[in-house]
Amino acid sequence: MKKFWIIVLVLLFVVLSVVTIKGTQTRLVSSEPFTSGYAKVLSNDCYFLNEPNENSRVFLLEQSYFVKVLETQDNAYFKVQYLEFEGFVLKSKLSFVEEFPQNPYLTGITFDVYDISNVCLRSSPETLDTDSNVLCTIKVSTKDLTYYGKCAGEEAVEGLGNVWYYSAYQDEYGNLYKGYIYSPFTRNLSAITSSSENLTLVSVTNFLPVDSLLYLNLSTKNMLIVVTTVPTLFVIYLFTKQGKKRDET
Numbered sequence: 001m002k003k004f005w006i007i008v009l010v011l012l013f014v015v016l017s018v019v020t021i022k023g024t025q026t027r028l029v030s031s032e033p034f035t036s037g038y039a040k041v042l043s044n045d046c047y048f049l050n051e052p053n054e055n056s057r058v059f060l061l062e063q064s065y066f067v068k069v070l071e072t073q074d075n076a077y078f079k080v081q082y083l084e085f086e087g088f089v090l091k092s093k094l095s096f097v098e099e100f101p102q103n104p105y106l107t108g109i110t111f112d113v114y115d116i117s118n119v120c121l122r123s124s125p126e127t128l129d130t131d132s133n134v135l136c137t138i139k140v141s142t143k144d145l146t147y148y149g150k151c152a153g154e155e156a157v158e159g160l161g162n163v164w165y166y167s168a169y170q171d172e173y174g175n176l177y178k179g180y181i182y183s184p185f186t187r188n189l190s191a192i193t194s195s196s197e198n199l200t201l202v203s204v205t206n207f208l209p210v211d212s213l214l215y216l217n218l219s220t221k222n223m224l225i226v227v228t229t230v231p232t233l234f235v236i237y238l239f240t241k242q243g244k245k246r247d248e249t
Contacts, residue, residue, distance in 0.1 A: 035204050038066045038101055039078070039094035046093035048085065048149065052077040058087060059149030059166040064195040066104035067094065072207055083107070083148070096207070097199040109147040111165065111189040113138050113181075125153025125164035125180040135179045138169055145169050145181070147189065153180065160184040 044063045050056040052073045061067065067080040067089055077088045083105050113119050118140050123133045138145070146168040155162040164180040171177070 034098055035096040035202050035207070036098060036100040037069055037096075037207075038104055039069050039080070039089075039096045040064065040066050040199065040201065041093060042095055043093055046089060047151075048080075048082055049077075049088040052079075052088045054090075056088075057151060058085075059151045061089070061149060062106045062192060062194075065106050066097070066101050066195070066197075068104065069094075069096070069207060078207075085148075095201045096204045098202050099199045101195075101197050101199060103195070103197070106149075106192065106195075109190045109192060110144040111147055111167070111186045113140065113142040113145065114185045114187055115141050116185075119181055119185045121167070121169055121177050121179040121181055123179050125151050125162075125182075127154060127156045127182075135177045136169065136171060136175070138181070142169070143188075145186075148178075150183070151180065153182075156182045157184060165189075 041061045041063050044060070046061045046063070047054070047057040048059055048061050048067075050058055061082065067078075067082045070079045070081055070086070073079050073088060076091060078091055078094065080087060080089050119138045119142075120127075120131075121135045121138055123135055126133065148166045148168070151164050151166055152162050153164040160182075161184065163183040165183050165186060166179070167181055168176060168178045
């Protein structure tokens with residue numbers, strides 16, 4: 001009899017868990033459209049920021065690509081992930097998408113350093129008399145530097161513009177540096193094309209992080225319920241079978 005009540009209590013726990021999870025899921029889904037947690041860059045003036053203010057610009061995000069939204073910072077900004085970076089983006093520049101993008105970020109873009117002389121990689125898009133913002137020197141004719149995005153900065157050479165590339169460079173000792181290179185000192189930038197992913201845009205008022213269990217879509221939630229219930233029932237089966245064997249002996 002004791003075994004019977006243990007089994008009944010376990011089954012009751014499973015049923016209550018399923019009802020609670022599905023009820024919470026239903027309320028959330030009915031109150032907000034589902035989003036994967038990724039947001040599409042809507043304009044060509046969307047900056048990735050170090051801090052939630054426009055004075056901390058790092059580089060421009062390419063229109064039509066995506067960021068993963070981590071949390072709401074305030075009324076104006078989202079905290080986001082883009083490649084290996086975490087930072088901030090203005091909410092007005094993004095729109096959530098329903099599906100998970102297969103290739104959310106712009107990748108595989110490279111460029112070469114010009115053949116004339118060595119080039120400085122800097123922590124800010126400007127030249128300083130003290131060279132205090134120089135991270136390292138890149139050897140002449142270095143190829144295939146990683147490109148993340150461009151940024152407006154100082155016109156280091158009169159008449160050549162103010163565009164800088166935010167990039168990554170690994171030296172011969174394995175040291176990895178990330179910073180700015182004045183674009184006129186570079187060449188052979190890969191062709192940058194728009195994302196071909198046509199995903200459903202959704203308007204979300206109260207965003208919950210994509211990693212929140214309760215914000216999964218219904219099919220995924222049902223799968224999780226099955227995955228958690230089946231092992232429980234299997235344990236109950238083994239427990240009952242062992243009890244019957246002991247009764248038979």
